[in-house]
Amino acid sequence: MILLFLLSSAIAGRITDAETGEPVPFAGVKDITTGQGTVSDGDGFFFLGKLPPGRHTFVFTQVGYRPETLSVALPEEGVREIYPSIRPQAITAKEITTTGKRQEFEQELAPVRIETGAIRTMPTFLEPDVMRILQAIPGVAAPNDFTTALYVRGSSPSENLILVDGAPVLNPFHMGGLFSTFSTEVLSGLEFWMGGFPAKYGGRMSSVLDVHTKEGDTSAVHGSADVSMLASSLFLEGPLALGSSFALSARRTYFDKVLPLFIKDFEFPYYFYDIHGRARVPINFRTWMGYTYFRSGDVLDFDMPEEYYGIGMHWGNVVNLADFTYLHSPETFSKLIIYESFFRMHMEEGSPQVSEAPFDWFRNSLTSKGAQYSLNWTKRDEGASLGLEFQENDYYYYYKSGNYGFGIRKIPWRAGGFVSLKKKLGRTLINPGLRLDYYKGFSDFLRADPRLSLKYFLTDNLAWLASGGVFHQYEIVINQQEDIMPFAYFWLPVLPGHVPQRSYHLITGLEQWLGEGFTLKGEIYYKRTPIAYDAKYSYYLQEGTEINESGDFVLSPGYSAGADILLKKDIGSLVGWIGYSYCYAQRWQDSVGWYFPSYEKRHNANIFLSYKLGRWSFGTRYNISSGTPYTARLARFRRVYWSEDGETEYMWLSVWGKKNSRRYPIYHRMDLFVETSFHLWRVPLTITGTAINIYNHENVFFYYMDYSQEPPVRKVMNQLPRFFSVGIRSEF
Numbered sequence: 001m002i003l004l005f006l007l008s009s010a011i012a013g014r015i016t017d018a019e020t021g022e023p024v025p026f027a028g029v030k031d032i033t034t035g036q037g038t039v040s041d042g043d044g045f046f047f048l049g050k051l052p053p054g055r056h057t058f059v060f061t062q063v064g065y066r067p068e069t070l071s072v073a074l075p076e077e078g079v080r081e082i083y084p085s086i087r088p089q090a091i092t093a094k095e096i097t098t099t100g101k102r103q104e105f106e107q108e109l110a111p112v113r114i115e116t117g118a119i120r121t122m123p124t125f126l127e128p129d130v131m132r133i134l135q136a137i138p139g140v141a142a143p144n145d146f147t148t149a150l151y152v153r154g155s156s157p158s159e160n161l162i163l164v165d166g167a168p169v170l171n172p173f174h175m176g177g178l179f180s181t182f183s184t185e186v187l188s189g190l191e192f193w194m195g196g197f198p199a200k201y202g203g204r205m206s207s208v209l210d211v212h213t214k215e216g217d218t219s220a221v222h223g224s225a226d227v228s229m230l231a232s233s234l235f236l237e238g239p240l241a242l243g244s245s246f247a248l249s250a251r252r253t254y255f256d257k258v259l260p261l262f263i264k265d266f267e268f269p270y271y272f273y274d275i276h277g278r279a280r281v282p283i284n285f286r287t288w289m290g291y292t293y294f295r296s297g298d299v300l301d302f303d304m305p306e307e308y309y310g311i312g313m314h315w316g317n318v319v320n321l322a323d324f325t326y327l328h329s330p331e332t333f334s335k336l337i338i339y340e341s342f343f344r345m346h347m348e349e350g351s352p353q354v355s356e357a358p359f360d361w362f363r364n365s366l367t368s369k370g371a372q373y374s375l376n377w378t379k380r381d382e383g384a385s386l387g388l389e390f391q392e393n394d395y396y397y398y399y400k401s402g403n404y405g406f407g408i409r410k411i412p413w414r415a416g417g418f419v420s421l422k423k424k425l426g427r428t429l430i431n432p433g434l435r436l437d438y439y440k441g442f443s444d445f446l447r448a449d450p451r452l453s454l455k456y457f458l459t460d461n462l463a464w465l466a467s468g469g470v471f472h473q474y475e476i477v478i479n480q481q482e483d484i485m486p487f488a489y490f491w492l493p494v495l496p497g498h499v500p501q502r503s504y505h506l507i508t509g510l511e512q513w514l515g516e517g518f519t520l521k522g523e524i525y526y527k528r529t530p531i532a533y534d535a536k537y538s539y540y541l542q543e544g545t546e547i548n549e550s551g552d553f554v555l556s557p558g559y560s561a562g563a564d565i566l567l568k569k570d571i572g573s574l575v576g577w578i579g580y581s582y583c584y585a586q587r588w589q590d591s592v593g594w595y596f597p598s599y600e601k602r603h604n605a606n607i608f609l610s611y612k613l614g615r616w617s618f619g620t621r622y623n624i625s626s627g628t629p630y631t632a633r634l635a636r637f638r639r640v641y642w643s644e645d646g647e648t649e650y651m652w653l654s655v656w657g658k659k660n661s662r663r664y665p666i667y668h669r670m671d672l673f674v675e676t677s678f679h680l681w682r683v684p685l686t687i688t689g690t691a692i693n694i695y696n697h698e699n700v701f702f703y704y705m706d707y708s709q710e711p712p713v714r715k716v717m718n719q720l721p722r723f724f725s726v727g728i729r730s731e732f
Contacts, residue, residue: 010051081330137579138604198451213247287325297315342367365394387417393413520568703715
């Protein structure tokens with residue numbers, strides 16, 4: 001027991017899962033004796049002060065857990081430490097009167113939080129995917145079925161900060177964005193800020209996705225194995241020596257191995273894999289350390305020996321992270337994170353008939369090495385956090401075609417600090433913050449990013465929300481505006497003659513508590529981006545080239561404005577949400593004027609529902625949205641020229657209309673999900689079935705011209721057709 005001499009008594013500790021020993025984040029803590037309450041933080045720690053001495057009854061609750069009641073005698077003054085454990089349980093609305101959700105509503109300016117259990121009950125294409133469930137939240141759009149990238153409130157995915165336990169991860173996608181790199185089994189939860197995020201997050205100007213890894217079961221080894229039509233995966237967790245624990249997940253696709261067994265003389269030379277794990281080691285009562293390893297990769301090796309030709313593509317991430325946490329007191333702790341995050345993309349196309357070396361060769365990589373120290377203090381609805389950061393980024397970009405080569409290599413660094421406060425003043429919860437960054441690269445920059453969030457309680461169950469701030473980004477991404485294939489993003493530092501990209505956020509809205517498990521939230525926002533870069537647009541291009549391949553970087557400022565509304569139910573047999581978004585986004589180029597980015601969805605509505613009935617679970621998602629903008633081909637003409645030997649030759653050039661001035665038809669799709677659990681020869685099994693686009697609506701992906709006919713005919717490439725998939729899962 002640790003006693004701190006205060007004017008009144010207090011209780012503090014950490015809430016853990018009774019079966020696994022892992023911390024339970026954002027759990028409710030309520031003192032039945034006085035009526036006061038609080039909520040645990042992301043690591044399960046809590047503090048509740050200003051309590052009278054004597055015996056108190058506390059209730060610890062969280063969605064998906066059985067409430068735990070403890071009677072605790074508090075000293076005359078000081079802090080009583082306890083470490084309650086709560087046991088998982090299928091909870092219905094009649095079985096629980098309060099959870100951490102109520103305390104979160106009263107005391108937090110909270111982001112969107114997704115429990116990993118909800119991810120498995122959402123219909124997704126072949127594999128459960130955390131990115132797919134985020135795409136169903138108001139404010140997030142997916143321009144098509146073939147990407148899991150997050151387009152948040154009119155911004156590009158390259159403007160999002162994605163973290164794994166505090167380390168940045170770039171392009172976390174497989175197969176051109178069709179699948180994300182995160183395995184749901186190894187995740188303990190995630191936090192998603194769609195704008196106005198706190199000062200501790202820097203380096204991006206749209207949104208933040210903070211992914212947390214499980215620390216592992218401290219009592220026994222167990223796991224699960226999954227087999228789907230796409231991949232096989234394995235998950236293990238359990239104790240190690242001296243109170244330490246681990247969690248590890250691995251996944252690999254097997255198209256390259258299985259398809260040749262069924263199709264004669266057929267090869268599919270592509271696969272992807274993921275490895276994600278974490279270990280936690282307690283050093284003493286106050287100190288512990290953790291280690292996270294994350295690796296993802298895509299491999300394509302296509303060889304045509306009879307043609308003396310081959311294509312090779314390799315891309316992926318490797319993250320190594322160590323963190324150290326020290327508990328100064330029940331309400332104060334510090335944390336040190338040290339990491340290295342490496343992303344690379346390598347492509348080569350060769351023809352030995354021309355050269356012994358690859359004819360075309362390309363490589364883009366970014367290695368980030370960094371450290372962050374933070375000191376955190378929290379007491380119920382008060383708190384403070386301050387920290388220091390350092391990050392060094394090694395950018396490498398090289399392209400070679402024949403005898404021509406071009407490359408950039410630069411190692412800029414960024415150092416900064418942040419301070420963030422949380423205070424309850426009457427009926428107002430205020431969270432101001434300030435971030436200061438110094439960037440040294442081709443040029444030197446010092447940038448200050450003030451942040452502010454407010455929550456004013458109009459009534460006990462209705463709150464007014466407001467947030468805003470300044471946000472800077474120190475990377476430039478080629479094709480960031482129009483590219484719908486996230487794996488093709490190429491990362492560069494702030495180039496000579498350029499300044500860091502900048503954005504301003506202003507958000508306000510209302511949040512209504514409708515009862516335990518029910519919330520209604522509506523927000524309107526305005527986001528202005530005076531400094532952003534894009535590839536220069538050209539109206540005339542050679543037939544077969546892409547719009548983005550013409551020209552250099554140009555300044556492309558813009559803005560977005562809109563509204564989001566979300567009705568959400570968290571507790572009971574039926575859970576889910578209904579959401580609607582309105583987004584109006586525009587960008588500017590001097591040669592074009594104002595235009596709509598290709599990922600803007602003006603109207604976007606989602607319904608996601610999951611129902612549990614005994615050993616059966618059912619889920620559905622329905623999405624209807626406006627079509628995305630596109631640039632139309634208006635005509636083509638023939639350009640005549642003379643070749644070196646004096647022959648007359650020509651090429652076809654397209655004439656394009658105003659950039660993104662037309663829209664594809666309305667998009668809509670319904671998906672279904674069913675799951676059942678049973679035992680076969682004492683082995684627990686779960687079988688899942690998913691139906692994608694159940695009524696087989698033909699959603700347009702893009703238009704293209706068939707030039708084999710005269711005059712050319714416009715044809716349609718559609719998105720995902722009706723598709724059924726089955727998976728099986730076993731736990732042990």
